[in-house]
Amino acid sequence: MSSRIPLPYSPKVLELFRNPKNLGRMDDANAVATAGSLACGDMITMYLKIDDRAERIIDASFESYGCAANIATASLLTEMIKGKSLREAWNISWKQLSDELGGLPPIKYHCGVLAVGALRRAIRAYYRGRAKPDWLPDELTPDEKHALEEEELMKILAKRISEGGRNSH
Amino acid sequence: MVGIKLRQDLLEQLEKVRSLVRTHGNPLREVYLDLENSGLVFEEALAALHEAYRIHGNPSITHRPGWRALEVMLEAELGLMDLIGAGGGEVVFTHSGTEANNLAIMGLAKASRGRRKIIVSQIEHLSVKFPAERLQEHGFKLVEIPVDEEGFIDLDHLADQVDDNTLMVSIAAVNHEIGVVQDLRAIAEVVKDKSPEAIIHTDACDALGRIPLDLEHAGIDMASFSGHKIFAPKGVGALYVREDVKLEPILHGQLSSQRLWPGAENIPAIAGFTRALEIFGKNFDEYRSRMRRLRDMLIDGIFERVDDVVLNGPRGDRRAPDNVNMSFLYCEGEALTVELSLRGVYVSSGSACTSRTLEPSHVLLAIRRSYEVAHGSILMKVSPMHDEKDIEYVLEQMPEAVKRLRAISPKVVM
Numbered sequence: 125m126s127s128r129i130p131l132p133y134s135p136k137v138l139e140l141f142r143n144p145k146n147l148g149r150m151d152d153a154n155a156v157a158t159a160g161s162l163a164c165g166d167m168i169t170m171y172l173k174i175d176d177r178a179e180r181i182i183d184a185s186f187e188s189y190g191c192a193a194n195i196a197t198a199s200l201l202t203e204m205i206k207g208k209s210l211r212e213a214w215n216i217s218w219k220q221l222s223d224e225l226g227g228l229p230p231i232k233y234h235c236g237v238l239a240v241g242a243l244r245r246a247i248r249a250y251y252r253g254r255a256k257p258d259w260l261p262d263e264l265t266p267d268e269k270h271a272l273e274e275e276e277l278m279k280i281l282a283k284r285i286s287e288g289g290r291n292s293h
Numbered sequence: 294m295v296g297i298k299l300r301q302d303l304l305e306q307l308e309k310v311r312s313l314v315r316t317h318g319n320p321l322r323e324v325y326l327d328l329e330n331s332g333l334v335f336e337e338a339l340a341a342l343h344e345a346y347r348i349h350g351n352p353s354i355t356h357r358p359g360w361r362a363l364e365v366m367l368e369a370e371l372g373l374m375d376l377i378g379a380g381g382g383e384v385v386f387t388h389s390g391t392e393a394n395n396l397a398i399m400g401l402a403k404a405s406r407g408r409r410k411i412i413v414s415q416i417e418h419l420s421v422k423f424p425a426e427r428l429q430e431h432g433f434k435l436v437e438i439p440v441d442e443e444g445f446i447d448l449d450h451l452a453d454q455v456d457d458n459t460l461m462v463s464i465a466a467v468n469h470e471i472g473v474v475q476d477l478r479a480i481a482e483v484v485k486d487k488s489p490e491a492i493i494h495t496d497a498c499d500a501l502g503r504i505p506l507d508l509e510h511a512g513i514d515m516a517s518f519s520g521h522k523i524f525a526p527k528g529v530g531a532l533y534v535r536e537d538v539k540l541e542p543i544l545h546g547q548l549s550s551q552r553l554w555p556g557a558e559n560i561p562a563i564a565g566f567t568r569a570l571e572i573f574g575k576n577f578d579e580y581r582s583r584m585r586r587l588r589d590m591l592i593d594g595i596f597e598r599v600d601d602v603v604l605n606g607p608r609g610d611r612r613a614p615d616n617v618n619m620s621f622l623y624c625e626g627e628a629l630t631v632e633l634s635l636r637g638v639y640v641s642s643g644s645a646c647t648s649r650t651l652e653p654s655h656v657l658l659a660i661r662r663s664y665e666v667a668h669g670s671i672l673m674k675v676s677p678m679h680d681e682k683d684i685e686y687v688l689e690q691m692p693e694a695v696k697r698l699r700a701i702s703p704k705v706v707m
Contacts, residue, residue: 134309135316141631147701158703165625165645165653165668169703189702191627191644226309 133192134226140196145203146185153185157245159271160238166190166274168198170242172205174250179210179257186242193228194235197221201239210247211259216240218267234274241271320637324683327639328615328674329469332521335572335678338565342526345564352550352558362560363550369563372570373531377497377516378507382535385553386563390498390519391420393532394463396553397494397515398424400540401461402433408460408491412436414446415659418469421496422655425463433460443607444473444660448483455487462493466500466516470643470656470672471606472616474504481512492538498522498530502573502580503613514538520562524676525569529562580677584614587675587684591617594688599695603666605657617673618643620657620666624698629671632698636690643670 150171160167173183184202350358498519520529546555601622626642643654653667
């Protein structure tokens, strides 16, 4: 294995960063969720418009505060889930997104996993107050956990920094 | 079979980069401000490099080409000593500022016969911070001195920490990220007052050509320099070592003209370095005021055109004349470097996404910037080779780039 720092971007990431699809807030969405935070340096809000009867995604959009990989991943994911059933959308993994983008390097894992985390949160939000389908697990999936872990880690680090700052005054 | 796979991987990677460059396209106008990570080069320095490539000699060998190569090294040593106000001592040529910093810290630790404490500031370059951290594994104690919100060293804290166990204190004359200019003389006085034998090293890579240096007068024992930061060809760094400072080599190998840094000397780059030193020396005042003018035009112009911006580091003469570091709130820095690149403006960021870890710049965190502010930071450096038109172009592009990314961002209140 080469020890060289892997390339951050494939041409597809750059192309999607330049011309992202499905960008912006959706006012008539019936499922919305955010993953990440400003402190993490990565945050995605995912908007879904769902056909209640067919449990199918009619439209999807996103907003992103994050690096080019984050924007490209979210753009690609919203394209992939349009027209899919919620169950099909639920099963999309970070790995699929990464492969589709021509391979994201491991260090960009946390950027890409947030898009999946936001989508799954939005799907869970949709079923809150509705009958939960069998395929929706009670436990958080690894991709959701990663998103959560990153948020928690940043809270701890940010707290440590602000305490460190106070102590040295 | 492994060999074939490796070759295929490399070919794929190569095609990916080529395709990435094609996809990016050639911007109609380009302004290169990422001088932190790789310098521009003076044409005259490049010419000196070309000329010196015809000297084939190795300076440690006794023949005419060898003596000519030695001549190149001595000219460079003299040129550097003059510009930094060195007293007695020697210059060790390395191939980068990183190597010079490593030699200063590891070399001194290796030669130490007793003292075990190393003191650095919280905002040192990673090529000082990391070797100092590694020495903890070999029984050394590391102390990091805090800085205030502009990046200035807490001198009282420093005085408290220096004692008879202190081997060295390493504090950069000018910080590479936020441009804060430390008072080297005051630092040296504090240190020598508490322990005259403690060695003072300064990473002066960002100071050379930017601020007047008088190392002898300031009481500095060792100083590191980097060629590309004064627009010499890449591949040359230097460590000034005062005559009574004892270092051990940290590399071992073939006979060389330099005991402390074996291996083939980069004679052509060193010749280019000498030329760049001469240019900076001759035009020192003019360059300084030109850089300061461009720096302030950039800082003031951004404040006028973009809301929710923070300047990182001090203003005026207490800041290096070339350094601009600003945070654009609600804007992720790495995305902004890519967006600006598409517009032909090349900068870098202290965002976590550029650091290969989840942590943003340790320098910005040390001056109590929040994670949000650090993630939105952009570092730019101006040079005497830039002009007002370059800055005007950056000021045209920056508000548009920031606007686009802020429009994408979820609306939250910080």
